[in-house]
Amino acid sequence: AQRVTQPEKLLSVFKGAPVELKCNYSYSGSPELFWYVQYSRQRLQLLLRHISRESIKGFTADLNKGETSFHLKKPFAQEEDSAMYYCALRGGGFKTIFGAGTRLFVKA
């Protein structure tokens, strides 16, 4: 069965500190993994996807098939990074399921 697990509901870090938002998944095939972000009072938007292997707003995420993980990382957190982050998995038919989300709070 498809499943996305984000173990942390809330992550609070100081500005300039490294941040890692954890995501583990369960899927029998070869999934596509994504990170979506939702800033306050805004719609959900794509942050990055594993197949792009890109860095967006300083964030990176590497797919580790052995550990079935897709953790989101940023070396130096900024206050404007405060938002809700969702890890998502897309299997067949473009159907996307989401993890429970992690609220990142970056303190000044």
Next chain:
Amino acid sequence: GAVVSQHPSWVICKSGTSVKIECRSLDFQATTMFWYRQFPKQSLMLMATSNEGSKATYEQGVEKDKFLINHASLTLSTLTVTSAHPEDSSFYICSAISDRHSGNTIYFGEGSWLTVV
């Protein structure tokens, strides 16, 4: 990026009535749209996959007779909550796959708050 618009942004209806939420892709055609439901402080739960010109595919546990989905055109999908009850109060979000963007990027609407009183 592409734009997906939902209407209304919020709606209050009386228990027992039906309410329709529209999801439009404004600058692209979407053969497939998805409807999600989000309870406060919880994740998005996929309700159904809406396919243009055919019946929607519902996720397990979602009542198809209660949540009617119509995808009559390539730019419009509607979700009708029939005989609404207070427990149907939630945040409903649609998303659409853009055929104009590589990688079949999914874009989300701004969501619709439904309150049933």
